Amino acid sequence: MTDDKRTTDFERRWNQRQVDAGVLEGEVLAELVRLGTRQIQEEAELKVDGLAGPATRAEIEDRLGLNQRGSKPPRKSRRRPPPDLVPIPTRRNIEAVYGSFGYAEDPKRPGAVILDKKWVRENIVKCHFGPNNTQYTWCHRLVAEEFPRLLKKASELSGYYPKKVWSWVPRYQRWDPSRGRLSDHSWGIAFDLDPHLNKAGLTGGTPLHSAEGELFVSVFMDAGWDCGINWKSYPDPMHFSRVRG
Template identity: 30%
Template sequence: MNKTDVRTLQQYLRENGTYSGKLDGIRGPRTRAAVGATLEAHADTLPEDAGTWSDRRRTVVCLQLACRERKIEVGPLDGLWGPQTEYAADVLATIHRTGKPPVPWRDQTPLDVNPNGWPREAELRQVLGSPTRKPPMVVVPCPWKLALAWDLNTCPTGIGCHERVADSLARVLDRVYDHYGPERLMELGLHRYGGCYNKRRKRGGTAWSTHAWGIAIDWDPAHNKLKWGRDRAHLAGAEYDTWWQIWEEEGWVSLGRTRNFDWMHVQAAKP
């Protein structure tokens, strides 16, 4: 139980009228008194020996009560700080902050369809040829203004990719533009283009990268670093759900959505 959790508890105590102090995340005397009053009011729902528990354990059980009142699954009211209580406290904090529970990311299973018949990564060499030869390239114009992620003053007019994926990429870009519009795309950082064709091996691996065939694109790499998971990567946010859905409907694969790393990367090949 950290300061944020104590603050969440204090906000609950304030809402139920037992606490009028600061939301400072400190278990001081006023917080302890408010916890005491709240536990007394709910004595019938608590284990009989709860009166003998330590201050810390009574604070935890009070936060568990707060979660239960909001219908958050918190497990037994035992005053013990386990993973279920910790997660429930996070949910309660999100409700306090936004008025809504967090978006259930585990339910957002990536769509797995393949309308364009993208190859599997393991067969890329057979299907598209050796990655050491430059692939047949086409530049697909981008309907919104792009800027190179590492040099924002350079604004490519399109994305150079393998000719095999060009039509699909054009459809994706059009749909994305129709959905979000230029201003929102800029706000979301989707103008920060991280490159497509690049004759290189996988970072942190020995196999050829899908970039070497010009069938993968990186977006906003500074805010979606290779090893970042959904807790840090911008592109994991709920505001990008439609973005990913549009790619996935064309069979493209997000490594972030399927494996929770390299959220910048989307590819026209099945892993």
């Protein structure tokens, strides 16, 4: 396989993930399709109109090797994609990236929910972090590598090493069923850092509001994460979530 072919496969998978996550949608997606279509039509010396009709589709299928009768389909890699290929969704598209599950309200714990066991088994994993990896929390498998990496980077840069880190808790937003929406924590993609210090509702005076805290937060912001310290209506300094803010 040539380098070119590998690059194309990589690009195709990467773009497909953007579509699956709803990051690429609507007019933006349509414009990309139109531009790509013109390019393919030019190269194949078809009529260049940007409309992906039957002749253009046949050309694309040829390129993908879909029309070669009797030949084997392209071998798929069994390896999981590296984590930096996982798109960061908006909250609206959270399920497209991290999955969806059935759930019921927990009769013993107001505001909490109980998730479908199969989804939990397949997605929630133990994640080690902290100096010498001696601490751990349960979180979504798609953030289990990225979170400790960012935490390490943020701590080394700022000198702030959170002592308590909580992630996966299936529950409604703010433990309030009347909100009707589940918290990011239900998917295990949000992390509360030192909740006893970085209390929800505070707009100053927490470790994260200091100059060091600003450096710490910037590492997660630069990686595309949403940080509750920036929320206008109800700041939640402890909250770091792998969704687009």
